[in-house]
Amino acid sequence: MIPTFQLIGDEHAAPGGAGLPPTWSSSDKDFVTTSLGPARVWVTLGHGMLNEVYWPSTGQPQLRDLGFYLVGDSGWVDLPRERHYDLSSPAPAVPLPTVRHRPPPGFTGPAYDLTLEVLPDPLRDALLIRFELRGPYRLVLITSPHLDASTPENVAWVDGALFAHQHRHVLCVTADVPLTHASAGVVGTSDGWQDLRAHGQLTWAYTKAGPGNVALSAQLDAASGTVALGFSNTARGAWTLARSSLAEGPDAARRACTQAWTDWAAPPHVPAPGPALGGLAQFSAAVLKMHEDRTYPGAVVASLSTPWGNHTGTLGGYHLVWPRDTTLAAFALIAADQLDDARRILARFIATQQEDGHWPQNNYPSGDPYWTGLQLDETAFPVLLAAKLREVGSAEVTGTAEMVRAALRFVARTGPTSDQDRWEENPGVNPFTVAVAVAALVAGSAWLPPTERDAALRLADEWNERLDSWCYVTGTPLAAQLGVDGYYVRLAPPQAEGGLSGQVLLRNRLGETVPASALVSLDFSYLPRLGLRAPTDPRVQDTTRVVDHVLRVDTPAGPLYRRYNGDGYGESDDGRPYDGSGRGRPWPLLSGERGHLALQAGEDPLPYLETIARCASPGGLLPEQVWDGPALPQWGLTPGRPSGSAMPLVWAHAEYLKLLIALSSGHPAELLATVEDRYATPRPAPEWRWRNETPCAALPAGRTLTIESPVPFTLHLGWDAWQGAHDRDATPDPFGLWVVTLPLEELATHRVLNFTRRFESGWEGTDHAVTLNGTDPA
Known part of the structure; x- marks a missing residue:
């Protein structure tokens, strides 16, 4: 029968009105x-x-x-x-x-x-x-x-x-x-x-x-x-x-x-330590490819699923493009010799960059923003992708230089703090975010004109040097309990909220907070991954011990890791789907991050690969999270098996593929030679910058000091209890900030700098003091 292609009348219409509220399918995919x-x-x-x-x-x-x-x-x-x-x-x-x-x-x-x-x-x-x-x-x-x-x-x-x-x-x-x-x-x-x-x-x-x-x-x-x-x-x-x-x-x-x-699969040289692991690696590469759009080539969505979809009608789900997830997928594709796919991803980044240089938190494949939050790492990651393509000898995509310059100017203007961390929940200074930003400033500086290049490298050196004062704690009860000197925290809240002495709001735990000094995660793992710290650095090794103690969960699939202690993004203990609060479950991709730490420390990462593989669906899909409670058949939850979270998760497949290839190559896919070479040995920063978000109470010897603001100002300064007080007008720097730089020879003759600032709206109303030629107690 050939249809009429016309809507039929209502004489035989089904009863029931609009029907039950619509939902999506379960994210428990095959x-x-x-x-x-x-x-x-x-x-x-x-x-x-x-x-x-x-x-x-x-x-x-x-x-x-x-x-x-x-x-x-x-x-x-x-x-x-x-x-x-x-x-x-x-x-x-x-x-x-x-x-x-x-x-x-x-x-x-x-x-x-x-x-x-x-x-x-x-x-x-x-x-x-x-x-x-x-x-x-x-x-x-x-x-x-x-x-x-x-x-x-x-x-x-x-x-x-x-x-x-x-x-x-x-x-x-x-x-x-x-x-x-x-x-x-x-x-x-x-x-x-x-x-x-x-x-x-x-x-x-x-x-x-x-x-x-x-x-x-x-x-x-x-x-x-x-x-x-x-x-x-x-x-x-x-x-x-x-x-x-x-x-x-x-x-x-x-x-x-x-x-x-x-x-398509012919070019990749994916090593195979065994049929099962090698097969999952080949399938993981295909999963990354399957998540690329064809109406909008280069758009790689995070997952063709909606977490807990059978309990929600939410449109967004994970079928959106996150710049971070997409770039990490591109690194995996490059590692698997799929350069054309990575180049299309970069081309789309060039097309979807915002006028001020950043990318929104996520967007539709078309480029239209969905959530508009600001995550600094998502502006830095496309720069790392461009640098990686250059490092492997790929011809430059038209518009790369302009894209990199705009992105780095945004990073330089707004970092090292970020409105959201990589888990999209909290503002502050985060080791993962800072690591990605520092690496981008170094690797992307090749596209900058000389003046901006020098400024970007000095800024990268400063952030790398000061990171420990922002995100490393010592003398805490947890450090004493585990017999370590200290560890990197998940993040330090903004200075206005106390920095490392402040509390962090757990976004999915109904208003609970935790001291910043007690909150840990694997976010620090990108410090050695990107070449900013040696894998054997005692700070890295001590933090690894802390993470293994606090976040590791032994499951039937093997050792897995939570995002951070106190995480609430996951099913409730009774199995009910996440509904805005719950308990975070282990993420297989974090076993990949832990495996990269093991690889770089000279240990065998194979057990971590095997653990991730045991988390896969019958068809080989890797989930966002794995259930770690007792078996709850009524909810379809089995220990060590996928929970109701997103599956497949592109990020998880990318992490697995990169770790398996790194097992053969000996180094992470994200490690760039320019960054590794620059920080192979300790590099003191020649300049520190005083920002509202990252002030310094003390300036080490041998550094210039730059006072800055995003708007014009006049610096009113004096020395050693306001002696010789006078004014200096700020001038624009290469990144669009307004600055006053105090040279070494001037700083060397004084013990304390006193200053305040006058803006067009009036005096800021606060006097600041910086101890000179000392150490930063913050």
């Missing part, structure tokens, strides 16, 4: 797949069925799920709930999944064997599902479209095929076998699952449902065949894509996809 052709469809699988399908970009989920059910004379089988299946693919780097469902142990009905092969069409915005059913059953499909998911106002109808639309987003579901008992329903009232539950088979024949949360159902009247999904801006277009994909058939799609993925 697999992700996409083609490498011009088509723009991305597919996720979970519990043996299709979960979210994205079109026309990785930032736009259009389908909640598509499940299969068996109808027999003695009852029906709910396969998505049985969850007893095997998963396979042609090769680790050829992500074309085949799912085989068979009865679980103790099943009392007739036996069945259902094979589903999921094949994205490489040429069309279409998806094929080849099925073969053995057993005394008929096959039913039920799908829940969430088209244009900003609002749950989908309309579904039956007209020679199954259709749904919202605005200019249309889905068509058809097959090369007859679709019978087709119906459009409202979720929770008149959908196909409710029909099966009530009658044991499909009986309803509603021709239209919605607007609201809708579903489509039909019976496939054959034991084998192919289902097609087409996506377009019109009903006719979606039908055309689906039917033409069926006409060419699943074999053609399989051949083309297999060839394209095989060709």
Whole structure:
């Protein structure tokens, strides 16, 4: 039957109003797949069925799920709930999944064997599902479209095929076998699952449902065949894509996809310490590639999932581009010899940079901001990517120099503090953020004109030298307990909130706070990773001991690590999904960070790789978090296995791939020769800069002192209790700040500098004092 491509009247409309509030699928995924052709469809699988399908970009989920059910004379089988299946693919780097469902142990009905092969069409915005059913059953499909998911106002109808639309987003579901008992329903009232539950088979024949949360159902009247999904801006277009994909058939799609993925995977030289670890590394590279958009090449989303998605209708999820996650994925791709992919990522950074030089906290693949928070490391990371491409000999992407200069000016103007740390929760000075910023200032200085280059290098040296005064503590109860001199903390709050003496708000723990001096994390691991500290540095080794004591969690998968002590981003202890508060669980990627520390210290990182691998889903996906409490079958939570957090997490796959390659190369992928060479030996900074956010109470000998502000000012200064008080006007520096620099010869003749500042709005109202030629007690 050829559709009319017109919306049908309401005479056979499904009851139920708008339906239940919409949610997404569980983030407990099995697999992700996409083609490498011009088509723009991305597919996720979970519990043996299709979960979210994205079109026309990785930032736009259009389908909640598509499940299969068996109808027999003695009852029906709910396969998505049985969850007893095997998963396979042609090769680790050829992500074309085949799912085989068979009865679980103790099943009392007739036996069945259902094979589903999921094949994205490489040429069309279409998806094929080849099925073969053995057993005394008929096959039913039920799908829940969430088209244009900003609002749950989908309309579904039956007209020679199954259709749904919202605005200019249309889905068509058809097959090369007859679709019978087709119906459009409202979720929770008149959908196909409710029909099966009530009658044991499909009986309803509603021709239209919605607007609201809708579903489509039909019976496939054959034991084998192919289902097609087409996506377009019109009903006719979606039908055309689906039917033409069926006409060419699943074999053609399989051949083309297999060839394209095989060709893409040919260049990487991924070492294989064993088949399982090597296979996961090859698949991890493919996962990174699958998360790149084709409507907007170079956009790599953090995850094709929504954490705890089956309990929320949140649009954003993790299918957004975070500059940090994307850059770390690019480093992994470079390590795997996929330079073209990394170059596209850099090109998109050039296109999406904000006018002042920074990038927003995250954005859609199109570049439109979603969350607009400011994280300094996310401005510095693209500079490191540009420097890495230069270091490996890749031709420069047009616009790189301008991008780097704008980014470094922003870093220099606003650092070393950041409104948010890498966990997107707290302001202050963070070892991870400062490490990335320092490395960017050094590695990116090659693109700066001479005056700015010298200023950037002096600033990098200062931040690197002063980092310990900002983020390293000694003499704490925790240090005494573990017998170490001190350790790097997760972050120091802003000076106005007490710095290292202040409290840190735990964002997901209902207002709880913890002393900054007692809060630890693996954030310090990027100090040796980027070459700012030696792996054998006692401060690094002592902090590693502290982290192993405070954050390490032994699970059936192996030793894993929490983000920081007191973390609340995770399920509650009783298994309830994260709802704004909870308890943070171990992150496999942090075992990768711990493994990098081991590698650089001359230890064997293989156990950490094996631990990460044991956290993977049946299809090889790595989760954001792993459950570490007692088994809670009612919530699907098993110790050492993925929790309800995001899966797959691109960052985790990138960290695993980089560590495995580093096992062979002997050094981290992020380590740049220019940075490593500069800080191979201690390098005293020639200049310290006094900022409101990072003042200094004492200035060591041999440093000039620069007083600065983002706006013009007059410096009123005197020496040794305001002797010789006078004024000096600030002048602009290369980064757009206003500064007064006091030279060595002037500072050397005094013991204390006294100063205050007058702005256009008046005096700042505070007198400052800096002890000269001493040490900084802060």
